[in-house]
Amino acid sequence: MSTEQLVKMVNQIATNNSHQTQQESVALIVNHLTKFWALSMKKQIIDYAKQDGKDLLPLAMLSINELAKKYQ
Template identity: 40%
Template structure:
Protein backbone atom coordinates (compact mmCIF):
# COMPACT_ATOMS: atom_id res chain seq x y z
CA UNK A 1 0.00 0.00 0.00
CA UNK A 2 1.39 3.39 -0.94
CA UNK A 3 1.70 6.45 1.27
CA UNK A 4 -1.20 8.03 -0.63
CA UNK A 5 -3.37 5.03 0.14
CA UNK A 6 -2.45 5.24 3.82
CA UNK A 7 -3.26 8.96 3.86
CA UNK A 8 -6.62 8.13 2.30
CA UNK A 9 -7.33 5.54 5.03
CA UNK A 10 -6.43 8.06 7.74
CA UNK A 11 -8.71 10.64 6.16
CA UNK A 12 -11.53 8.10 5.80
CA UNK A 13 -11.44 6.83 9.39
CA UNK A 14 -11.31 10.37 10.75
CA UNK A 15 -14.29 11.35 8.57
CA UNK A 16 -16.21 8.28 9.73
CA UNK A 17 -15.48 9.25 13.35
CA UNK A 18 -16.58 12.85 12.71
CA UNK A 19 -19.79 11.75 10.99
CA UNK A 20 -20.73 9.31 13.75
CA UNK A 21 -19.89 11.74 16.56
CA UNK A 22 -23.38 13.18 16.89
CA UNK A 23 -24.50 11.65 20.17
CA UNK A 24 -22.67 9.85 22.92
CA UNK A 25 -19.25 9.70 24.46
CA UNK A 26 -15.97 8.83 22.79
CA UNK A 27 -16.22 5.14 23.67
CA UNK A 28 -19.70 4.81 22.18
CA UNK A 29 -18.69 6.64 19.01
CA UNK A 30 -15.50 4.56 18.71
CA UNK A 31 -17.62 1.39 18.83
CA UNK A 32 -19.77 2.76 15.99
CA UNK A 33 -16.60 3.50 13.99
CA UNK A 34 -15.32 -0.01 14.68
CA UNK A 35 -18.62 -1.51 13.54
CA UNK A 36 -18.46 0.49 10.30
CA UNK A 37 -14.84 -0.54 9.66
CA UNK A 38 -15.64 -4.20 10.36
CA UNK A 39 -18.53 -4.11 7.89
CA UNK A 40 -17.03 -2.14 5.02
CA UNK A 41 -13.23 -2.23 5.07
CA UNK A 42 -11.14 -4.98 3.49
CA UNK A 43 -8.81 -6.90 5.82
CA UNK A 44 -5.78 -5.30 4.14
CA UNK A 45 -7.14 -1.82 4.93
CA UNK A 46 -7.73 -2.76 8.58
CA UNK A 47 -4.23 -4.19 8.89
CA UNK A 48 -2.64 -1.08 7.40
CA UNK A 49 -4.45 1.34 9.71
CA UNK A 50 -3.65 -0.81 12.78
CA UNK A 51 0.03 -0.92 11.79
CA UNK A 52 0.03 2.84 11.29
CA UNK A 53 -1.57 3.45 14.69
CA UNK A 54 1.01 1.22 16.39
CA UNK A 55 3.99 2.91 14.71
CA UNK A 56 2.89 6.55 14.47
CA UNK A 57 -0.80 7.42 14.58
CA UNK A 58 -0.28 11.18 14.72
CA UNK A 59 -2.85 11.89 12.00
CA UNK A 60 -5.64 10.02 13.76
CA UNK A 61 -8.34 11.63 15.87
CA UNK A 62 -8.77 10.43 19.45
CA UNK A 63 -11.95 8.56 18.49
CA UNK A 64 -10.21 6.92 15.52
CA UNK A 65 -7.35 5.82 17.78
CA UNK A 66 -9.80 4.38 20.29
CA UNK A 67 -11.61 2.44 17.56
CA UNK A 68 -8.33 1.09 16.18
CA UNK A 69 -7.19 0.05 19.65
CA UNK A 70 -10.38 -1.99 19.96
CA UNK A 71 -9.67 -3.54 16.56
CA UNK A 72 -6.16 -4.78 17.29
Protein backbone atom coordinates in the same frame (compact mmCIF):
# COMPACT_ATOMS: atom_id res chain seq x y z
CA MET B 1 -4.84 2.21 -0.95
CA SER B 2 -2.44 4.67 0.61
CA THR B 3 -2.21 5.10 4.35
CA GLU B 4 -2.98 8.79 3.86
CA GLN B 5 -6.30 7.90 2.22
CA LEU B 6 -7.17 5.45 5.02
CA VAL B 7 -6.40 8.07 7.66
CA LYS B 8 -8.61 10.58 5.89
CA MET B 9 -11.44 8.04 5.62
CA VAL B 10 -11.31 6.87 9.25
CA ASN B 11 -11.14 10.48 10.46
CA GLN B 12 -14.26 11.27 8.41
CA ILE B 13 -16.04 8.25 9.88
CA ALA B 14 -15.03 9.40 13.37
CA THR B 15 -16.24 12.94 12.71
CA ASN B 16 -19.56 11.68 11.36
CA ASN B 17 -20.10 9.57 14.48
CA SER B 18 -18.84 12.02 17.10
CA HIS B 19 -22.34 13.14 18.14
CA GLN B 20 -22.76 9.98 20.24
CA THR B 21 -21.13 9.26 23.58
CA GLN B 22 -17.51 8.21 23.20
CA GLN B 23 -18.35 4.57 23.92
CA GLU B 24 -21.19 4.54 21.37
CA SER B 25 -19.07 6.34 18.79
CA VAL B 26 -16.22 3.85 19.14
CA ALA B 27 -18.65 0.94 18.80
CA LEU B 28 -20.18 2.46 15.65
CA ILE B 29 -16.80 3.17 14.07
CA VAL B 30 -15.45 -0.31 14.85
CA ASN B 31 -18.63 -1.84 13.46
CA HIS B 32 -18.29 0.19 10.26
CA LEU B 33 -14.64 -0.73 9.77
CA THR B 34 -15.36 -4.39 10.49
CA LYS B 35 -18.21 -4.54 7.99
CA PHE B 36 -16.98 -2.38 5.14
CA TRP B 37 -13.18 -2.32 5.14
CA ALA B 38 -11.12 -5.07 3.57
CA LEU B 39 -8.84 -6.97 5.93
CA SER B 40 -5.80 -5.43 4.24
CA MET B 41 -7.16 -1.92 4.93
CA LYS B 42 -7.83 -2.75 8.59
CA LYS B 43 -4.34 -4.18 9.06
CA GLN B 44 -2.77 -1.17 7.36
CA ILE B 45 -4.57 1.37 9.58
CA ILE B 46 -3.85 -0.70 12.71
CA ASP B 47 -0.16 -0.80 11.80
CA TYR B 48 -0.19 2.95 11.20
CA ALA B 49 -1.83 3.59 14.57
CA LYS B 50 0.75 1.42 16.35
CA GLN B 51 3.74 2.98 14.58
CA ASP B 52 2.78 6.63 14.53
CA GLY B 53 -0.89 7.56 14.30
CA LYS B 54 -0.12 11.28 14.54
CA ASP B 55 -2.71 12.26 11.92
CA LEU B 56 -5.56 10.30 13.47
CA LEU B 57 -8.24 12.10 15.42
CA PRO B 58 -8.41 10.94 19.06
CA LEU B 59 -11.75 9.21 18.47
CA ALA B 60 -10.36 7.46 15.39
CA MET B 61 -7.31 6.32 17.39
CA LEU B 62 -9.51 4.92 20.17
CA SER B 63 -11.59 3.07 17.60
CA ILE B 64 -8.59 1.61 15.81
CA ASN B 65 -7.12 0.46 19.11
CA GLU B 66 -10.41 -1.28 19.84
CA LEU B 67 -10.48 -2.76 16.34
CA ALA B 68 -6.92 -4.04 16.82
CA LYS B 69 -8.11 -6.25 19.71
CA LYS B 70 -10.08 -8.30 17.16
CA TYR B 71 -6.97 -8.94 15.06
CA GLN B 72 -4.33 -9.81 17.66
